[in-house]
Amino acid sequence: MPPRIQPHRVQIPSSVQCFRTRPTELVCEQTRQYRHLTKPPYVNPKMKRLRRDMQAWLNGPGKVFREPLPGSTNYMAAYDKQGKLIRTKRQNQGEEDVEEDAVPLEKEPEIRKQEEEDGLDEQEMQARYEQREFVRQRKAERDARGGLPRERPFDLRPYPLNQNFRSQPVLSEDLREVIYQQVAVNGVDVSTVSAAFSVDTRRVAAVVRLKTIEKKWIEENKPLAKPYQDAVMAMLPQTPYRPNIPGKMVPHETINDLPVHPKTRQQIFYPVSESRQFTREDAAKAFDETLLPADERIAHPELIAIEKDTIAGLSREERFKRQQERDRVAAEAKAEQEEKRRRWEEKTQRVVPGRRWDFKFQDFSAEKVGKTGRARNAIGVRYGMPHEDRKRGMVKIPTSVE
Known part of the structure; x- marks a missing residue:
């Protein structure tokens, strides 16, 4: 605590007061304003009680933190x-x-x-x-x-008054290192790693990018915030990595969540006969003729085929062979698509090298923007139009059945 200042050493402000004694004489006197410097400031009793309770909690139940x-x-x-x-x-x-x-x-x-x-x-x-x-x-x-x-x-629950919020687990350091090794070193596909560790493909890609930057910084001898990372990781639940138990892998999150397609946001009344089996393919065609069913729009459609083989009672070796064949066909189709896209870019695009970037030019016809100018292949920013299915006065129930 700093030493107190003596009252006689403090420069006390003064003022000058002037008054007239005679019509021609003006007398001025210097007046001094006194104030108590040693008197303690006023403290609210409620704040004093709260501060005392806080100190008692820190020395009592709060000692465990x-x-x-x-x-x-x-x-x-x-x-x-x-x-x-x-x-x-x-x-x-x-x-x-x-x-x-x-x-x-x-x-x-x-x-x-x-x-x-x-x-x-x-x-x-x-x-x-x-x-x-x-x-x-x-x-x-x-x-x-x-x-x-x-x-x-x-x-x-980090906040006792919020009963509905719970901390979600994060990837442990061992699991992130294994994901990086599988993708960047061993060359395993991101989708395969996502299905093996039950981690979303976007999270797998983010882990690989961050790990690449981290290892690059280590090679360049840049400082890392390791103490901060250890402190944050100690406060959050983690998904562990168990290499010795292949059948007991801890799932981190759901990886087959279906994103909401813009075509499915409108309200549709589609009459169907009771004797007809209405499947997911039929539901997709009801929204749009080019919309894929839910089994093909999910992130990992191959898991459905694996589950069907398991339900069919196939042996483990047979299921493994079928999965390898599906992976080979998917890899060949992806390579063929990439090669087709590369040949199309070489044929249609002109590349002009610059000092910092390479500029790519491609011919485009103004007649390909569609009737409303909002075609899928149109150039520029395109704004959509909201659905009128909930607008007042619109007839939403079908008036006839074909």
């Missing part, structure tokens, strides 16, 4: 008013499921030999091994958390 728990988000909703972890209390009361003891990895040869003597087939032995590996992985994660149970959705 000074050092965050390892492997936990450490949000306020996970503690009670006394500063005790709620999920630890539930575990002590027997409400939390206790995990079974994990089998050490050194005993795997003995267990496998015992299973062979019992006459189990290879598929059943592999399933049991994956289950034991999953238990070992969960035990390792629990030991990393210091023996604490896993977080529940109730513990992922």
Whole structure:
């Protein structure tokens, strides 16, 4: 605390007061204004009480937030008013499921030999091994958390007064590194990596771009904000990467969400006979003749074919062969399309090299803009027209059935 200034050392402002004693004489006197410098300022009692309560909370229940728990988000909703972890209390009361003891990895040869003597087939032995590996992985994660149970959705609320908001998990550093290695180093397709790790294709592309910049900065010896990254990652739930458990991959997000097509935003009354089977292809044709069905507009239509093969009861080898054949056909079609686009650009575009950029010119006919000037291949900014399906006075119900 800085030393106080003595009152006699402070320059006190003064003023001059003038008055007339006689009509011809003007007398001026210097007056001094005094104020108390040692009197403490006024403090609102309510603010004093709030400050005292805040200090009591910091020294009491709020002490647990000074050092965050390892492997936990450490949000306020996970503690009670006394500063005790709620999920630890539930575990002590027997409400939390206790995990079974994990089998050490050194005993795997003995267990496998015992299973062979019992006459189990290879598929059943592999399933049991994956289950034991999953238990070992969960035990390792629990030991990393210091023996604490896993977080529940109730513990992922950073704002106690907002009951509906929960923190969404982010990709862990190990998972992001594996995604970068698969795409940038091994040359695996983005769609395949997205389906393997259950991560959206746009997120996979973003991870690859950011990782590329990060590794470039490391080569150039540029400083990285690693402490900031570690602090933020410690406050958010993460999607782990489990390389030893192929069948127990933790899904990060839904990857087959169907985007809303502009053609499907209008309200349509389409009469259909009750005896007719109305499929997704028919629904797409009802909106527009060129609109693809939902099974073909999703990000990963190959997952539908894999699920159909599983429902048909095909073996794992047969499903793998079919998937390889579908991947080969898709890769050939994509390469052919890219080659066709490249030949078309060489034939129709003229490239003029510049000092910083290359300018591309292409001939275009003004007659290709359509009747309204809003054709798909038209040049320039095009504004759409809103649908009139909810406009008052418009007849929306069909008046006749063909």
